[in-house]
Amino acid sequence: MHHKKFYLIVLSALLFVMLAACAPTKEEMPTAALPVNKAFADGKEIYFVHLEASDENAALQMTEMMNSPTLYVPSLAKVPVEALANVYSFKNGVDGQVSVFDNPPNTDGYTPLRQVNMVIWAEGKTPRVLKSVDEIMTAKDAGELVVKATGVVVNMPFITWDGGER
Numbered sequence: 001m002h003h004k005k006f007y008l009i010v011l012s013a014l015l016f017v018m019l020a021a022c023a024p025t026k027e028e029m030p031t032a033a034l035p036v037n038k039a040f041a042d043g044k045e046i047y048f049v050h051l052e053a054s055d056e057n058a059a060l061q062m063t064e065m066m067n068s069p070t071l072y073v074p075s076l077a078k079v080p081v082e083a084l085a086n087v088y089s090f091k092n093g094v095d096g097q098v099s100v101f102d103n104p105p106n107t108d109g110y111t112p113l114r115q116v117n118m119v120i121w122a123e124g125k126t127p128r129v130l131k132s133v134d135e136i137m138t139a140k141d142a143g144e145l146v147v148k149a150t151g152v153v154v155n156m157p158f159i160t161w162d163g164g165e166r
């Protein structure tokens with residue numbers, strides 16, 4: 001009887017080792033590479049991807065810019081505005097200016113679905129790099145620039161952000 005218990009324990013241990021050997025390791029998990037874009041959120045550098053756009057021309061422009069497909073998904077335009085966050089892209093400005101996001105991950109209102117807003121510096125005003133929505137709105141209130149909603153919705157999940165990464 002004592003030998004049966006010993007063999008049962010040994011058999012259980014072997015079974016556990018075999019099952020553990022069959023489980024995928026972190027190195028075996030499949031991955032995919034996507035080109036990322038640099039931007040700012042709350043004054044901090046972030047990286048994101050754009051996967052789908054509600055506007056066909058915008059999807060084509062993003063595809064060409066990143067040499068990676070951005071899918072045209074017209075149904076994104078039907079997402080209620082209350083369910084969207086914002087991204088601010090600059091039509092004109094200075095070198096080094098990148099898009100600015102509101103509502104980064106781990107804040108109220110985070111969603112990867114973004115309403116694209118075009119930021120345009122006014123004639124005669126001196127453009128500078130803006131890194132937060134507060135800076136954009138302060139410049140807007142001072143008459144330095146205008147912000148125009150485009151009606152384009154883009155799926156733009158963050159890859160890295162202040163305090164986190166995927």
